[in-house]
Amino acid sequence: MSQIRKPKLGQNFLVDDHARHAIADALGDLSQRTVIEIGPGHGAITDILALRAKRVIALELDRSLAAELTFRFREQPHVQIVETDVLKADLVALAADETVDVIGNLPYYITSDILLKLFAAATQGVLGRAVLMMQREVAERVSAPPGIRDYGLLSATTQMYAEVDNLFTLPPTAFNPPPDVYSTVLRLHFAPRFAELGVDAAGFDAFLKKCFAQKRKTLSNNLRFAGVVPETIASNWPPQIAPQARAEQLSLEDLAALYRALRIEG
Numbered sequence: 001m002s003q004i005r006k007p008k009l010g011q012n013f014l015v016d017d018h019a020r021h022a023i024a025d026a027l028g029d030l031s032q033r034t035v036i037e038i039g040p041g042h043g044a045i046t047d048i049l050a051l052r053a054k055r056v057i058a059l060e061l062d063r064s065l066a067a068e069l070t071f072r073f074r075e076q077p078h079v080q081i082v083e084t085d086v087l088k089a090d091l092v093a094l095a096a097d098e099t100v101d102v103i104g105n106l107p108y109y110i111t112s113d114i115l116l117k118l119f120a121a122a123t124q125g126v127l128g129r130a131v132l133m134m135q136r137e138v139a140e141r142v143s144a145p146p147g148i149r150d151y152g153l154l155s156a157t158t159q160m161y162a163e164v165d166n167l168f169t170l171p172p173t174a175f176n177p178p179p180d181v182y183s184t185v186l187r188l189h190f191a192p193r194f195a196e197l198g199v200d201a202a203g204f205d206a207f208l209k210k211c212f213a214q215k216r217k218t219l220s221n222n223l224r225f226a227g228v229v230p231e232t233i234a235s236n237w238p239p240q241i242a243p244q245a246r247a248e249q250l251s252l253e254d255l256a257a258l259y260r261a262l263r264i265e266g
């Protein structure tokens with residue numbers, strides 16, 4: 001391949017044939033689905049999607065890779081290659097009133113930003129599922145249940161928007177060039193929980209940031225530090241939550257109950 005790799009764009013291309021099929025398989029039957037692929041690269045996953053999906057929209061920032069794929073799929077109108085930064089793409093407009101799925105061996109340097117972008121689209125109801133490969137340590141944080149060491153703001157935020165399955169982990173040798181880290185594939189089934197838990201998305205997202213601001217602090221100290229009046233905390237603290245609890249120990253149900261009790265805005 002004549003392509004010059006751009007390490008800054010997270011270009012570690014998947015070369016394990018079994019793995020690229022397993023990633024596509026994780027989205028299930030795609031014959032009636034539109035799939036948005038993030039960072040198609042040389043098309044390791046795109047080639048499989050093109051055979052299986054009703055429609056594929058692949059978003060690639062690297063101009064020469066986008067040109068390579070545009071040429072390769074020039075006679076397959078159901079495969080659209082868009083040269084763009086995924087963080088600037090309008091996913092809701094691309095979905096065009098359908099519920100679409102997302103797939104991607106992500107550029108790891110912007111994993112969190114991509115997740116936040118997907119969550120915003122999920123609140124618009126346009127996303128079904130996503131199968132995403134990311135650095136193993138990040139995947140462990142995303143999928144950790146409360147009370148586990150890895151559980152934190154990223155876990156709580158993700159789990160407000162989606163059910164998360166940790167599917168499998170790949171060694172660096174599955175890629176060319178091999179990255180320095182192991183990689184894990186997660187499947188997200190988007191099902192935002194805000195209405196069910198009686199909270200508003202923007203306010204509760206901001207509240208979670210306050211709750212998890214400093215891991216070493218108790219939850220009530222984090223809230224005080226964020227400017228919540230101590231009397232408000234003392235008089236509204238739900239009885240089921242221990243006064244010295246840390247945010248990392250609490251379920252989303254408990255955090256939502258606390259948010260409702262404190263009626264914290266923004």
Ligand SMILES: C[S@@+](CC[C@H](N)C(=O)[O-])C[C@H]1O[C@@H](n2cnc3c(N)ncnc32)[C@H](O)[C@@H]1O
Nearest residue numbers: 009012013014039040041061062085086105107
């Ligand atoms: C880890 S590689 C995966 C490539 C291919 N899907 C594979 O599995 O072999 C990440 C890809 O994302 C692309 N990329 C990096 N930053 C991007 C961005 N902001 N928007 C869209 N694509 C991006 C890179 O150019 C690269 O092709």
